[in-house]
Amino acid sequence: MAEITESAVRTVLETVIDPATARSVVASGMVSGIATRGGHVAVTLDVDPARGPALEPLRLACEQAVRAMPGVLSATAVMTAERAAPPPPPMPSARPARGGHGHGPGHAPGGGRIDVPGVKHIIAIASGKGGVGKSTTAVNLALGLAANGVATGLLDADIYGPSMPRMLAVKEKPESADGKQLKPIERYGLRTMSIGYIVNEETPMIWRGPMVSSALEQMLRDVQWGELDVLVVDMPPGTGDAQLTLAQRVALAGAVIVSTPQDIALVDARKGLNMFRKVAVPVLGIVENMSYFLCPKCGERSEIFGHGGAHEEADKLGVPFLGEIPLHLDIRTTSDSGHPIVAAQPDSPHAQAYRNIAGRVWKQLSANQRGPRSAPRIVMQ
Ligand code: ADP
Numbered sequence: 001m002a003e004i005t006e007s008a009v010r011t012v013l014e015t016v017i018d019p020a021t022a023r024s025v026v027a028s029g030m031v032s033g034i035a036t037r038g039g040h041v042a043v044t045l046d047v048d049p050a051r052g053p054a055l056e057p058l059r060l061a062c063e064q065a066v067r068a069m070p071g072v073l074s075a076t077a078v079m080t081a082e083r084a085a086p087p088p089p090p091m092p093s094a095r096p097a098r099g100g101h102g103h104g105p106g107h108a109p110g111g112g113r114i115d116v117p118g119v120k121h122i123i124a125i126a127s128g129k130g131g132v133g134k135s136t137t138a139v140n141l142a143l144g145l146a147a148n149g150v151a152t153g154l155l156d157a158d159i160y161g162p163s164m165p166r167m168l169a170v171k172e173k174p175e176s177a178d179g180k181q182l183k184p185i186e187r188y189g190l191r192t193m194s195i196g197y198i199v200n201e202e203t204p205m206i207w208r209g210p211m212v213s214s215a216l217e218q219m220l221r222d223v224q225w226g227e228l229d230v231l232v233v234d235m236p237p238g239t240g241d242a243q244l245t246l247a248q249r250v251a252l253a254g255a256v257i258v259s260t261p262q263d264i265a266l267v268d269a270r271k272g273l274n275m276f277r278k279v280a281v282p283v284l285g286i287v288e289n290m291s292y293f294l295c296p297k298c299g300e301r302s303e304i305f306g307h308g309g310a311h312e313e314a315d316k317l318g319v320p321f322l323g324e325i326p327l328h329l330d331i332r333t334t335s336d337s338g339h340p341i342v343a344a345q346p347d348s349p350h351a352q353a354y355r356n357i358a359g360r361v362w363k364q365l366s367a368n369q370r371g372p373r374s375a376p377r378i379v380m381q
Pocket of ligand 1: 127129130131133134135136137163237290325326327329331332333335336
C-alpha cells in the first residue's frame with residue numbers, strides 16, 4: 001500500500017473550506033502540523049481562540065476529508081491556539097472593591113475582565129485536584145441557593161471534563177433565538193450551560209490555556225443568563241495556568257474550595273487558596289467533601305479519612321469553614337443519574353447540609369451586595 005505523505009494530506013486539506021473566510025484551512029494558514037505513521041494521520045489546526053467551539057464543525061470536516069483518503073486507517077484533527085493566542089493578561093496590581101464586578105482599576109489590560117451584565121455575583125467552585133467532588137458540590141450548592149429563593153445559574157467551566165450533561169441528565173442542545181446568543185438549559189430551577197451541551201463527549205480536543213479562557217468567555221458572554229443573583233462556575237480542577245487565568249479574568253465575587261479530609265487533598269486545597277489570593281479573589285470558604293462515611297444501612301458514622309482536617313485547615317488559613325458533606329451512596333447515585341440530591345431528596349439530611357452551605361455562601365455575598373434590592377431569605381436549620 002502506498003505510503004501516505006504529508007503533502008498528500010495537505011492536498012486533501014486544501015479542499016476543506018472555512019466558511020467564515022471562504023478559504024481552505026491550508027490557505028488560511030490554520031494547518032500547523034501533519035504527522036503520519038502507517039495509516040494513521042494527525043493534523044494540528046492552529047486557530048483563533050476567539051472563535052472557540054464554533055470551529056468544531058471545521059475540525060470534523062478535516063478529519064472526515066483525511067479519513068476518506070485511500071489507505072488512511074485513522075485521522076485525528078486537534079485544535080490548538082498556540083500562535084493565535086494573545087499573551088495572558090498581566091496580574092492586576094489592584095482590584096476594585098468587592099461587588100464592583102470588575103469595573104475600574106482592577107481591569108486587566110489587554111484581556112479585559114469578563115463580566116456578565118445582569119448577574120450580581122459570579123462565584124467559582126474550585127479544587128486543587130480532580131475527583132474530590134467539586135462538580136457534585138457545585139451543582140448541589142447551586143440547587144441549595146435556588147431552594148432558598150436565590151436566582152441562580154450554573155456554568156460548567158470544566159472544559160476538560162464537563163460533568164453537567166451527566167449530573168443534570170441534559171441530552172438536548174441549547175437553542176439560539178437570534179443565532180448569536182444561546183439560551184441556557186433550565187433544570188430544577190437553575191439556568192445552566194456547559195461545553196458538554198455543545199460538544200460531543202467523545203470529541204478529542206486539546207484546549208490549551210488561552211482556548212479554555214476563550215471558551216469560558218463565550219459561555220459567559222454569549223449565553224442569555226438574564227437577571228441572576230448568583231452564577232456558580234464549576235472550574236476545571238487544579239491550579240495550573242488555565243485556572244489562574246480564569247480566576248484572574250472572570251469578575252469573581254468569591255471562590256469556594258472543595259477538599260476531602262486527607263492530608264494530600266488539603267495540600268492541594270491550599271494551592272487553590274493561594275491561587276485565588278494571588279489574584280485577590282476572596283475565598284468564601286472551604287467545604288469538606290466525603291468528610292465521613294455514613295452507612296446507608298445502619299446509619300453508623302465512620303471517619304475513614306480522619307474527618308475534620310479541612311475545618312482545622314480553614315481555621316489555620318483564616319478562611320471560613322462552610323460545612324461538611326458525608327461520603328454517601330445516595331449522593332453519588334443521585335448526581336450520577338442526573339437528579340442531584342438537593343433536588344431529588346430535598347428532605348434528606350444531605351440536602352439540608354448543602355442548603356446550609358449555600359446559606360453561608362449567600363450570607364457572605366449579600367453582605368457585599370449594594371443597593372436597595374432586598375436579599376432573598378435563607379432558612380438555616
Ligand atoms: P470532581 O468534580 O472533583 O472531579 P465529582 O463531583 O465529579 O468530582 O465527583 C467524583 C465522583 O465522586 C462522582 O461519581 C460523584 O458522584 C462522587 N461523589 C462526589 N461527592 C460525593 C459524596 N459526598 N458522596 C458520595 N459520592 C460522591
